[in-house]
Amino acid sequence: ELLALVVGLLWALRRGRAWPLVFFAASLIGWGYVSARSNAWGDAKALMIVSPAVIAAAMLGPAALWELGRRPEALLVAAALTFGVLWTNALAYRGLDLAPRARLSELDQIGHRFAGQGPTLYTEFEEFGKHFLREDQATGADESWQDPPHAIFANGAGTAFGFSSDIDFLAPSYVQRFHTLVLRRAGNAARPPADYRLAYSGRFYEVWQKTPAPKVLAHLALGNRVQDAGVPRCSDVRALTKAGGSQLAYVERPQLPVLQPTQAQHPATWVPDPADPTNLIPAGGAGALTGTVRVSRPSRYTVWVQGSFDRGFAVLVDGRRVGTVQHELNPRGQYAAAGTIALSPGPHTVTLLRPARRLLYPGDAGRGRQLGPIVLDPASDTRTVRRLPLPEWRSLCGRSLDWIEAIR
Numbered sequence: 021e022l023l024a025l026v027v028g029l030l031w032a033l034r035r036g037r038a039w040p041l042v043f044f045a046a047s048l049i050g051w052g053y054v055s056a057r058s059n060a061w062g063d064a065k066a067l068m069i070v071s072p073a074v075i076a077a078a079m080l081g082p083a084a085l086w087e088l089g090r091r092p093e094a095l096l097v098a099a100a101l102t103f104g105v106l107w108t109n110a111l112a113y114r115g116l117d118l119a120p121r122a123r124l125s126e127l128d129q130i131g132h133r134f135a136g137q138g139p140t141l142y143t144e145f146e147e148f149g150k151h152f153l154r155e156d157q158a159t160g161a162d163e164s165w166q167d168p169p170h171a172i173f174a175n176g177a178g179t180a181f182g183f184s185s186d187i188d189f190l191a192p193s194y195v196q197r198f199h200t201l202v203l204r205r206a207g208n209a210a211r212p213p214a215d216y217r218l219a220y221s222g223r224f225y226e227v228w229q230k231t232p233a234p235k236v237l238a239h240l241a242l243g244n245r246v247q248d249a250g251v252p253r254c255s256d257v258r259a260l261t262k263a264g265g266s267q268l269a270y271v272e273r274p275q276l277p278v279l280q281p282t283q284a285q286h287p288a289t290w291v292p293d294p295a296d297p298t299n300l301i302p303a304g305g306a307g308a309l310t311g312t313v314r315v316s317r318p319s320r321y322t323v324w325v326q327g328s329f330d331r332g333f334a335v336l337v338d339g340r341r342v343g344t345v346q347h348e349l350n351p352r353g354q355y356a357a358a359g360t361i362a363l364s365p366g367p368h369t370v371t372l373l374r375p376a377r378r379l380l381y382p383g384d385a386g387r388g389r390q391l392g393p394i395v396l397d398p399a400s401d402t403r404t405v406r407r408l409p410l411p412e413w414r415s416l417c418g419r420s421l422d423w424i425e426a427i428r
Contacts, residue, residue: 023081024078024079024080024081024082024097024101025074025077025078025081025107026081026083027080027081027084027085028040028078028079028080028081028083029041029044029080030078030081030084031084031087032077032080034127036249039158040076040077040080040332043073043076043077044073044074044076044077045306046071046072046073047069047072047073047074048073050070051066051067051069051070051222054066055350067380068319075101075105078101079098079101081097081101082094082095082097082098082101085097095213098398104152109218110380111380112141112385113380113382113383114377114379114380114381114382114384114385115385115386115387116382116383116386117145117349117383117386118330118347118349118382118383118386119346119349120150120347120349120350122223122224123223123224123348124148124152125223126149126150126222126223126224127146127149127152127153127202127224127225129222130152130153130202130220130222130225130227131152131153131154131155131156131158132155133220134156134200134219134220134227136155136156136360137156137197137199137200137229138156138157138158138198138199138200139157139158139159139167139197139198139200140153140156140157140158140159140198140199140201140202140284141158141159141160141161141195141197141198141200141201141202142158142159142160142161142198142201142202142203143160143161143162143184143185143186143187143190143201143203144160144162144184144203144351144353144354145160145162145163145181145182145183145184145351145352145353146160146202146351147160149163149165149202150163150252153202156200156202158202158285159171159198159220160247160269161179161185161190162179162180162181162182162183162184162185163181164181167193171185171190171191171194172190172191172194173189173190173191174189174190174191174192174239174241174252176191182295182351182352183296183351183352183353184204184351184352184353184354185208185371186204186209186210186245186248187201187209187212188210188241188243188248188422188423189241192213192236192238192239195212195213196213196215196230196236198230198240199230200219200228200229200230201216201227201228201229202223202225202226202227203225203226203227203228204224204226204354204355205222205223205224205225205355205357206324206326206354206355206395207276207322207324207355207357207395207396207397207401208246208247208248208276208324208355208395208397209226209248210241210243210423211271211405211422211423212246213236213239213423213425214234214236214269214405214425214427215231215232215233215234215235215236215427216228216229216230216231217229217231222228225385234267234269234427234428235238235427235428236269236425236426236427237263237264237265237426237427237428238260238263238265238425238426238428239423239424239425240252240256240257240260240423240425241423241426242421242422242423242424243273243422244282245353246278246297246298246393246395247275247276247278247408248273248276248422249273249274249275249276249420249421249422250420250421250426251418251419251420251421252416252417252421253417253418254414254417257413257414257416258413259415259423260413260424260425260426261410261413261426263426264426264428265406265410265425265426265427265428266410266427266428267409267410267426267427267428268407268408268409268410268413268416268425268426268427269406269407269408269424269425269427270352270405270406270407270408270416270419270421270422270423270424270425270426271403271404271405271406271421271422271423272404272406272419272420272422273401273403273420273421273422274316274317274324274398275316275420276313276395276396276397276398276401277313277315277316277321277368277395277396278313278393278394278395278396279311279312279313279370279393279394280298280311280393281298281299281300281309281311281391281392281393281394282297282298282299282300283311284309284310284311285309285310285311286307286308286309286310287302287304287307287308288299288326289304289307290302290303290304290307290309290391291303293390295352296352296390296392298380298389298393299326299327299352299391299392300390300392301389301390301391302374302389302391305374305376305377306372306373306374306375306376308371308372308373308374309333309339309371309372309374309391310369310370310371310372311369311394311398312367312368312369312370312371313367313368313370313394314366314367314368315363315364315365315366315367315368315396316365317365317398317400318362318363318364319362319363319367319398319399319400320360320361320362320363320398320399321360321361321362321363321396321398321399322357322359322360322396322397322399323335323337323343323357323358323359323360323361323370323394323395323396324344324355324356324357324358324394324395324396324397325345325356325358325372325388325391325392325394325395326350326353326354326355326390326391326392326393326394326395327345327350327355327356327357327389327391327392328345328348328349328350328352328354328389328390329345329347329348329349329350329356329383330346330347330383330384330385330386330389330391331347331374331375331377331378331383331384332344332345332346332347332374333345333346333358333372333373333374333391334350334372334373334375335358335359335370335371335372335394336370336372336373337361337363337369337370337371338368338369339367339371342358342359342360343357343358343359343421344358345357345358352390353392355392355395363396370394372391372394397425403422
């Protein structure tokens with residue numbers, strides 16, 4: 021290509037063809053200027069701009085050979101340049117990120133359906149959220165730019181850029197500012213506060229909207245990032261009774277079977293993610309992850325896999341295929357549903373099989389892929405809000421709950 025480029029430029033210069041030379045020179049100057057003053061992102065953009073000029077100038081080489089009567093050589097060089105362009109494009113397609121079209125399409129539909137019903141909060145780190153929800157006065161809890169005041173957790177800490185937040189752990193006073201909540205679905209996702217009702221449920225998202233009653237006076241979140249249910253301390257439950265409410269609202273949730281990938285058997289090339297040590301980066305070709313979860317009650321379980329997937333994984337439980345998670349780019353902390361399976365109480369083997377890379381398949385060798393916890397959610401987990409008179413507060417001690425609220 022370099023030889024064809026030199027020949028082509030010399031041919032244009034000798035023939036007095038100014039426009040190819042101007043096009044090449046202007047593009048080269050622009051690339052040099054941007055590269056000297058920008059970062060890797062800007063350099064990539066500059067290379068993208070200069071590449072057509074380089075290819076166009078190189079194709080002048082076969083034109084020069086053709087004019088000199090060396091037509092076999094001209095065809096050979098043109099064929100080599102064409103092959104090089106097609107081959108490098110194919111390699112680039114193999115490493116690109118395929119947009120999660122179905123998910124973003126659903127987000128767009130939500131934006132139109134709930135237009136004008138804001139202010140709206142979305143808690144996943146989705147930088148296209150502010151575009152698709154632009155008619156809803158939308159704010160992302162983890163975006164670098166937010167409508168004031170900025171999102172904070174109940175403990176006073178700020179949210180982390182690049183990581184999705186759980187609605188349960190955001191400061192209640194912050195959440196209550198919003199009329200509409202757009203939340204990603206997951207087996208371990210918290211139920212929003214008692215004064216929100218479910219207005220929409222799709223494949224990827226749920227939409228919750230605020231209601232006039234009940235009035236939430238205090239909120240006690242339980243659980244953690246993976247296991248949303250927790251057991252409250254009696255002292256914390258008792259403190260809620262002093263918030264001025266007339267009842268306690270609560271959501272009973274089971275302890276979900278969870279497989280932590282870092283604690284399961286997996287290839288040595290699958291290393292912990294430096295940004296999130298609960299996740300693995302599944303580098304390399306084919307491989308398998310295997311671990312055991314224990315189920316306490318018979319039910320039909322939905323298997324949810326946290327991560328961001330290219331060719332993804334086939335998901336099996338006890339050797340039975342549940343489904344696949346693939347071609348789904350996700351923000352950190354989000355899940356994809358693989359499928360459902362009926363399980364009896366006892367230990368069960370969960371296996372994730374990663375297929376080999378295909379040579380030229382788009383998106384098969386992209387970066388930024390993660391594999392996080394695998395969560396099994398029973399069909400009996402309905403996230404129903406129940407109420408309790410204040411004097412009966414002790415009955416909540418020792419129970420597995422999503423949260424407890426003082427309401428009136």
